[in-house]
Amino acid sequence: MDTVSSEQLEEIIGRLTTLERKLDWVAKRISRDGYPLDSAARPQPRPAPVASPPARPITTRTSSSSPAAAPAVQQPRTPALATYPPSKPVLKGPSTPSQKAPTAVAPSGATSAADSDPFAMRPMREKRNEGNIGRYVLSGAAAFLIVSAAVSLIALVWDQIPDVVKVTALGVVAVSLVAAGTVVNQKRERLQVAAATLTGTGGALGFVAVIGAALIAGLSPVAALGLMVAWAFVLLLVSCVTAQFFTAVISMLGALVTVGFTTWQVATHPEQAVLAWTLIDIYTVTLAVVAAILPRFTPRMRLAPWLPTTSMVVTGTVLLAGPSRLLVAQPLTGIVLLAAPCAVLLAQAHHSTRLLAGAGAREAAGYEWAVTGIIQALALLILASANDVTSSTRNGMAMSFLVLVCLATAALLPQRATSPWLRVVAAVNLGTVVCVAVAVFALNIALLPPAVAAVALAAVPVVRVGYSAPVLVLPLFSTAALLAVFSPDRSTVMLAILAVLIGVLLTAPLEALLAPPPHSEEHANRPSWLSAGMWVAAGQLVLIIPRLLDRLVPAGGLGGAGRIAAPLLAGALALALAGMGAFTPQCSPRMLVSGRRAGQLAGATDLRSPLVPTPPALAWLGEALLTALAVAVLVRADSLGSPLLAAPLVALALALVVVGGRMLLPWLRHSAMSLTVTLTIALSQSLALWWSVMILTGASAASLLITGVVLATGAACIVIGFRLRATTLRHYGLTLVLLVVFKLAVVDLAGQNSLSRILALMVAGVVCFGLSLAYNHFAQEQEQAEHGAIGADSAGGISPAGRGGSSYPR
Template identity: 40%
Template structure:
């Protein structure tokens, strides 16, 4: 027991250490923390001392001497630090402290030259600061110390801040100033790309692109968009989009470099990049709108944004990229596309560009599809639902409406394509662990079913909703449009959209036709997951109820039809939809609740269809006779199928109809109709009594053969 304590503690400490990345472990060592923190403190103190000394004698020193003195000190300290780092590698941290201090003084001297009586104009100062930052990067590479590159980045931020202050004072110089800043951050990015290749010689060289990313992101965030657009629309837009492209390229390159040295949290950095893109491109289009520029300019800007997102997603597909990094980037792209696209759509408010959004969604979601993710299919399907949020009809032209309808259709095709590519990727990917494989398959099936439900909704509801803007005042066109939801519902149910193996590709290709949920190939009800067959499953109940409601709605539309032909057509569609609702629950017809629900629902649908088609009064003799015949049919079917609840329902209808004929209808009719009605009702009741007489004899015969069972009953 005594020996197990330290061993257990050591094992626990080792297990906890393994969860921390190697670069973090090295950075957290006491020696490294001490020397870096103390070196930084030394640099701050030296700079503070220099500032204090200058404050004491500042007024007595001529301005040129001040600037040249600071510049000379900066160059001397930078050169001395570089020489110390190269000749004495053990004192690399001390060398970085000296070099970083000199680098900071260099930027201070350049800014001071501009602020002190205008010794240097802003444009040459920007060039000098950019060159000094590149010199510091070269020194960092030679001394193999990342701290100098960090100082260079801080200098880049100072340069950008100086440029912002210059633009605030002189807005007319915004375009040329930010063109210089764009060139500077581009050269800085290319330099960091070159320096980051020597990870064998300097492991931390992989962090060089990150330092330049900070400068690019700051330049993009601080870009004076409105002053640049006032000077030149094309140039201002081009500078902003160029910075966006540069930031995307840097993100992709920096992520792979960090992943190569074991920083496996990279790949998720697409999230901050996407947020910056969303804010700045959205701001760019908003400023274009506020300046009342041509609509074509704003549309082109949005299309270039979609192209940038698509190219960024496709750039993650090469197989030489790390698999884990590709998975992380795939998730980032599929999460970022939806808000980026919808914000642009909200700003532009032009339905015609939505078609390009649908087309661009496929390459943006392609990395997730090829990584066997389950989200792309529902996302593509939901993109087809978005047009329902737009105002229909008069708000858009016919061309806009047709563009939206085509977008909905293309989204359905994209869902099928995503399912096919996803199935192929799932089959070719390594087999997961046995305990997680069933859950992954189940999740994928549920996602595809959700996508199928959305596609069905888009075709049955969204397309007719959009089509309402095309029909105008044509009553025939309205009637035809109102038949679409019912016909689409009948088609989807016939194709097996509500079956256990239904997916968008299988359903729309006809592989599931005639199938139903938990129903066998011969129409028999299958047991549930627990092995019981107590009744129809809840999903079947829900869908059947929804379809029945659609049948009633279609009947209400038929009543408003101006033409008898269209009215009869809508009635036929309603009856077909009602038949589909019955067909979904038919395998469980021997359950009392299912049988009674189907009987009541079909009776009401038939009676209402007759009322709509013949325009008769619901309280007329014809309806009484129809109810009587319906009850008789239910009794006959109940005897043939041995369904007691159906016979009882039919008997109730017969008695109610006879009561109405004998008491209410006969009193309001002439003698001939009275005789015919009573005679018909009497004949029907006599035939039904014969059926019940035969049934009573069969029951008595069964009781005689099984006296024990009869006593139990």
């Protein structure tokens, strides 16, 4: 009985000892100083083994005849915690050895499995992120409330406090808060949010103190500006020392307050505008340099690559808030002072986007560069379109911005085409240059040539990385020259023609610089981009340049010859482009200029060998465009009133319709659409011929001369139809002859009996009789030739396709 009681007592003592050790371990974990709970530097506790139960002495029987054996005592069960300190076994006396007691087994894997499982850690990370957001939001709210309380307190007792005391007290509070935040940041790593709140609140109060000193304490504006600049730099350095990006944001907001204060000062005291904006430009440059250097010395700050972005916000604000009165009072000085922030902003964009791209934020780098270009375009429009700004000053301001963006683009040219940063910013830079060029063009249309040249320069880095869109963008931008037709100044029209020539002539060299496509989508879209660029360039040559030339050359000059220059140029260029292969599939500017497509037809190898059963869309398009241009040329020729001046235009129009019909000629016989093709060719050329005769002779449509021409046209169609074995063409000629006969019999000779008309009727009859004989002769020859061909086919089994002809039905 005593043995059983002693064993139970030892078991209770062992459990109490284990519980005491667990409580000590929990207390140490809660009250441990020097390491925050979430710090990676804090030593983690090792997993503790499960406490072994106290050894129970083995009782031996004194006699085998003992009436009852000692009852077996159950081993104690201890809760298996994953992390508690290792427990030491209870030491027993030498009289109670425990040789068969079970050893403690550590619960290995309980903690490591949870650490290695990312799905198990995800809720913890989400809670941690939520906690960070909550802490910073509440810290910002605390800073706002503190500043509001300070402002309310000052407003409450404002009149009873001397001005110097007000400003001094506020400045002391600001410095104290910033110093306290810095000390807390260095001494207590667990209080980072509180430290950021203190420094941010002190930084804001510092700017408030300086502005208050300028408003109520008599501080001079220059001294106030200097104090705000110095305080902004102090906050920026504090943010780097404490590795707190929040303080850098406060410094940026203070810098914006400084810019606003300077703008107000310039508006209040215009005579100090030059001095004030000179100081603000110096501040902008200094802030940009400091913000560019600091990321190298703040490796602990996770958002250090974004420090230059904070200064770019200030520079952009300075650029947008520039006083346009500087351009009115002192134009040259004003251009320099207002364009300086633009140069600083471009330099910052180069540096900042490199840092962001290197940090993995490539999309952010592209957006930053785009915003930079938009700010430049808006600033140029705001500054140069102000009232009382002279045109020369406006042009100087526009050219300054254009030269700066060209210099920024030139800095991209030495970069390797494989640079990831260049692939990000090259296309965005082209868009920003286009924005600035549009602003320059909007200010003065005469500045279009340098604007087009700037776009061409910006297109070079884009094609070097493998994108073909600039081949279309460049000529498309130069189409803005068409607006020069509304300008009364002839020099502006000449500059517009120069801009078009720059855009067109540089398209093929841009294509020559194209690198291999960077991805499959660009590879699939490249033929479309290049073909579209060729079409836009061709349209500028045929339409825009002749239209501008027509506006440039006076209508009455050179005895009326000035009116034929534009249509002659348009028609000649259209013929040249058609002959060089502009209407062939996937023709690029470089192919067109090189002459590799000269003489080729869309969908056919030559005039008798089509590759497809029906005419392609490009063939129809070419015939339609050339015919429409021929109609426009004939309209101009008809309006001249002089057959001598109209003769070149008439010849050009006939050449246009002939070249247009040539594109459909391969399908005149070998096509299911031979009827449509034949009628299209015959009608366009017949009408052009009759109209040309009317223009050159002055005859009316009902005259005998035109009737004879129509009769001759019908006869020619019949003869050519037999030669080409084109049935539809023969029928068309026969229809024309019958119409002429009907006109002579019913219209021309109705009610008249003159000898000349009788002779005309007899001549027409003789001609019709001759045509009848010729028609019969040609029909018999064709029938004999067809019978001979059928006999040869049945004897040798050779098909028309085997003889080199086409296998399409006739």
